[in-house]
Amino acid sequence: MNQFTREEIEAERVDLGEIETTLGFLLRMAQLRAFAHFFRVSEVGLKPGALTVLWVIALNPGLRQGAIARRLMIKPAHMTKLVRAMVDDGLVERYVPPNDRRSVRLSLTKAGKALYERSCGEMHAIHRAERGTLNDREYTDFVALLRKFAGIGAPP
Amino acid sequence: MNQFTREEIEAERVDLGEIETTLGFLLRMAQLRAFAHFFRVSEVGLKPGALTVLWVIALNPGLRQGAIARRLMIKPAHMTKLVRAMVDDGLVERYVPPNDRRSVRLSLTKAGKALYERSCGEMHAIHRAERGTLNDREYTDFVALLRKFAGIGAPP
DNA sequence: CGGAGATTGTTTCCATGTAAAGTATTTTCA
DNA sequence: TGAAAATACTTTACATGGAAACAATCTCCG
Secondary structure, three states, X not given: OOOOOHHHHHHOOOOOHHHHHOHHHHHHHHHHHHHHHHHHHOOOOOOHHHHHXXXXXXXXXXXXXXXXXXXXXXXXXXXXXXXXXXXXXXOEEEEOOOOOOOOOEEEEOHHHHXXXXXXXXXXXXXXXXXXXXXXXXHHHHHHHHHHHHHOOOOOO | OOOOOHHHHHHOOOOXXXXXXXXXXXXXXXXXXXXXHHHHHOOOOOOHHHHHHHHHHHHOOOEEHHHHHHHHOOOHHHHHHHXXXXXXXXXXXXXXXXXXXXXXXXXXXXXXXHHHHHHHHXXXXXXXXXXXXXXXXXXXXXXXXXHHHHOOOOOO
């Protein structure tokens, strides 16, 4: 019984209606795809969020953690946890300047720098994997549109 | 003291390097923007995920919840919680067919249908808000690229 | 038939992310 | 000056989402 009745077959056909043309929905699907690409090629063991923070500290040593959080749209509470985890992992150092003892300035430890160097090599693989099936033109357009939509200024 | 030293001013300038050209990062930024748009116009009180599920049930009454979850890329464990919450809210009904008593088929209650009707009216506002600063051409291209990147077939 | 294996959904436990209140410090201005 | 407000981060308490193990049911095939 229940051997592929017409109802059963149709039951798997899911009509999404207008949702399928909604940017919110499409962005979620795209992000899931991007995550899959990332985890397929990444070997440094950091998740996208932590790797991004590591990268930004490497490029901007001594920056206040709040400045990084604002720029990456990470909420302060979450930033605190991310930083603590990275400090616990021996990747990041916190420095409280006597200047302003409320703030925390971040820099990489030796191990953090080493991981950053390794991740640089991975960047190319990540970019390549991320492009997926998009050709050069599509990729360029996609990046430009994402930047415009997200309200990020033109690339430097 | 600490009156806008050069260091202080530069300290807020955050160099993102290649991260800024990474699809993963840009997609996250874009999604945050889309969320902001959504919450700015939506009045039905459902979050994007729940509204999407409500919408899909409305369009496909009697569908198994697993089929919906797979299509929306929602993990089964999460789908169980979403459905339970919507049942508790009196929006959704579960029906276990004697046919196959493992499965659960979903449909909207009267209140669920009413909410769906209201959300239909909102759809236009959501679409409009979502476009943000993109013009017609950009919007069309953006949707097409998102679909291609996410691996979703051409629109119906 | 009847047990092995597949399917469907649920539970438990954990990671991620946020909101709101709390702490410490610095700035402002009456 | 010194009290009020602003800033920078942390803590707590909670919401969201996932992985893995579990339970129930169904299918397949000897």
